[in-house]
Amino acid sequence: DQQVKQNSPSLSVQEGRISILNCDYTNSMFDYFLWYKKYPAEGPTFLISISSIKDKNEDGRFTVFLNKSAKHLSLHIVPSQPGDSAVYFCAASDRGSGNTGKLIFGQGTTLQVKP
């Protein structure tokens, strides 16, 4: 059973426009959410995170929104740049279950930003 789902395998946007990547989760015990970016032949790199006590976190061009009632989060990239083209993974952790830092990942969404 996939506890974290990214239902869009791919997304294509024009340079300068907004990219919106979506993520849904089923486990209400998740209390910390992260986005990772991955380029081919490299490891994932941390992008931005949000605690369940917040509904928004912003870092430069990247903003993550959390809707706890809908168990949904989204990553907004504004404006999108060609260098943002990568696979984006949503991840969640449950700090209450032994606090081990284990992450549950979604399947990933491949973002292509066209010049």
Place this chain on the structure above:
Amino acid sequence: DAGITQSPRHKVTETGTPVTLRCHQTENHRYMYWYRQDPGHGLRLIHYSYGVKDTDKGEVSDGYSVSRSKTEDFLLTLESATSSQTSVYFCAISESSGEGKAFFGQGTRLTVV
């Protein structure tokens, strides 16, 4: 970049042979993790460690074992490799478990033929 080194970076092995992947960190982080990445599944946790000689299973641990005899090294062993273990393996480290923010290595591409 966090000091994480995975070795080897690529390996082709035959079904039934043992394989050991190594993760080495220079950050002195307490937590270390092994994930595998497969199409349609994202990254899935195989095993993790919360200290020297302290390890536990993740969601896809069958067929894998791990060892951590030193803070800096975390070994993943496939006792008898199968084709279903063909994957890209990532090691990750975390200083604190609280936020789950982890740093990943470059990955090891393993092919079992």
